[in-house]
Amino acid sequence: MSENQISTTELTSQYIAQVTSDLERNSKEQERIATDISALQEQLLALQHDHTVLVNMHQALGGTSPVAAATPAAPSVPSQSSARTKQSKAAKPKKATATGAKKAEARKPGTGKTAAKAPRTTDRPSLVDLIRGHLEAQNEPRSAAEITTALTAAHPERTIKTTVVRTTLENLVARSSAQRNKQGSSVFYTATAEATAEAEPAAAAG
Template identity: 90%
Template sequence: MSENQISTTELTSQYIAQVTSDLERNSKEQERIATDISGLQEQLLALQHDHTVLVNMHQALGGTSPVAGVTPAAPSVPSQSSARTKQSKAAKEVKAAKPKQAAATGAKKAETKKPEARKSAAKAPRTTAQPSLVDLIRGHLEAQKEPRSAAEITTALTAAHPERTIKTTVVRTTLENLVARSSAHRNKQGSSVFYTATTEAPAKAEPTAAAG
């Protein structure tokens, strides 16, 4: 009878170690997926903003049926269901060997680790918020003393923000939108088009000239 107890104790310890290892691996996998989701959400927000700018340009040019944006599905559901499936399988294996203590310990650890993984996933998108492409382009133009082309602006912004995907076509469309709103000037030199930021100096000089 004592040998059976020893064998049961050893088996229980083995299952406890296995379940603990599975839980740690599961938690790390959730953190990795949460990080990937954060990066994808950032790219999605940038694309949605660019889509809004393009829609405004399309309507300003007389378009009537702009392409609608794509609404993504919630990315957190597959990861949670996968985690629940793995945990249910582990629980069945533990019950089959009758190690009740291992099941209780694994359940407690799972309950303590799940909130931590969810908190990290919830905090990630907030820390990665970045200025919009319009703000980046306007700030770049204001910092330049000479006119810049769309290609030059794209190169500068890509070097300053390597984590973002910035295309010349989107930059040119955004610049034209700024010109339409009198937030930038367009200068054509030969076959090339250059842009500069608008300033308030010319507007203030007109009353003085009129008074003279």
């Protein structure tokens, strides 16, 4: 046999001896604990018997109810299966709550078909259309302030600001739908001939 084989055999023998010794020690420890448990159980039974006898004697002598013996219960470690069962039971109410919330949302008024049946708001002309129509109806140039005053009086339900009107007029000028005329420090606007020509057939058709 080679030296490696000899060393491996010796190491295996040592392991076997160690494991054998551990097994013997484990078995002896189990026997000792079992003997202690048996002795403790016998002591507990004797104490319980004595307690019963003492209680009967106490009641026979007319004494008040004695304090009941507090018999210690053996501690129980919950198994993994019981722990999973508790976790699943604890999780079920959450699912039920989520389902109930979905049903409650489904029953809320004002959703679904009810919302679909809501009447649509009446379409109203845009500010661009109002400004362009106002310019086309005028024979003289108008400033942004004058147009704002006229449109506010004609449409009191709308909030019309001069700055917005001026920006809209400049956009119309950029699209050749209006002309800008500057007189001193004031700026006036008129509808272009093309815009007026387009508006006339539309008015006749209307």
